[in-house]
Amino acid sequence: MKHRCDLLVILLPLLAAGLLFLLLRPSGAGQYVLVTVDGAEVGRYPLHEDRTVTIGEADYNILEIRDGSAAVTDANCGDHTCVRTGQIRRAGETIICLPHRLVVKIIGGGEGTVDAVSGGGIA
């Protein structure tokens, strides 16, 4: 075969995908729901307390925490990728809303400081 390097360019992304998948896979039970907008933390809520939070005002995402899992149930972003992501519950799982620069991430108990845990800070 003339182009034997083709295999490399096909195997390398697959290998990288496998490696990244192992590195980033959800690990263990989640404890908190960490909400960041523009990279800054705007809220942190216990995963095991049911609540509904509206993040943002003009650009809003509605975050529902229920029965130990979190989901964005409504938003006025254009693509609704965040809503279609569905429920997340394990540490490392993430919901992203690119138009609103929002990241909702489940974290375990070990991350972050304990006194930041009381949450709040959302209008």
Added chain:
Amino acid sequence: MSARTVARFALLTALAMVLSWVEVLLPLPTIIPGVKLGLTNLVVLFALYRLETRSAWCLSILRVLLVAFTFGNAFSLWYSLAGAILSLLVMMALKATGKFSVTGVSVAGAVCHNLGQILVAMAVLRSAAVAYYYPALLLSGTVAGICVGLAGAVLVRRIPL
């Protein structure tokens, strides 16, 4: 610049726009943003192999701008632009080595397009959280790159333009 060159360039630009539109009309049922077939890369591949490098660049940047202004938005422009530039840079480099087929070049282009988009998303979100999507994008990009590359190879060989 001959009329023939101008006509050929305009034709390919129009084709790239139409293919982008087709992809907007037929979104793949997936929850990962950025997963797509990359039909437009057919045109960029063709330009890369059959026109001058300069034309391939003009074509790729122009169709990104046109597509963003007609059926995209201010956000999609930056993602597409980063993807298109990184993708074309890598495709040019691989093509220049002479060790890759059109299909190989296409796969690298697809994967790098996704990488460019992820990098912009990281900058926009100021968070590495979107890396979470990249394994799935690598898989879909590789498969899409192979499909588009196989078709592209036929076009590069057969189309008299």
